[in-house]
Amino acid sequence: MKIAVLALQGDFAEHEAIFHRLNIPTCQLRQKSDLKQDFDALVLPGGESTVQGKLLRELDMFDEIRSKIQDGLPVMATCAGTILLARQILDDPTVHLGTMGISVRRNAYGRQLSSFHTVGTFAGIQDVPMSFIRAPQIEFCVPGVEVLSEHNGRITAVRQENQLAMTFHPELGNDCRIAEYFIKEML
8 A cells, every 4th residue: 555645745744644554655746657556545735826836837747646646545634635635625626636625614613713622532533633723614515425523613625526625734743544544435
């Protein structure tokens, strides 16, 4: 098993570190030729969704990644990665990959100074560390999207078939349980 991590921008190294703690090899996707590697799942990390979307198009990776997800490749997205998957970004006509039936709002919790850390429940897993850094909010889900986590009445994690999306950063710190969930439940 190998996990590909989109490494164009953002916190891709932290995702790789979590999977390495679980003794799962990773590879980085930095250019179109990297998509020829064999990998079993994909991580779309946090960072700047606008920059990531632009680079996916400029590097001619966009269509192939979207096609792989539509064809069933398991994908785990955090923060900006969730925005990339969303079918709708509220107050913005941009749609990136658009493979997941969710509507999101950017920076729903406020600017960088409003970022915070808490613990919550994710898919029945208790006391999961959750860091919200200029985090989006999932405001709407189509039927078939399962809500896995909420914080103060706001949806923070969802699953739709082969796609897992979170508005927080589970990769920051040493807790590997969400990565384990992804491997066990989706691969």
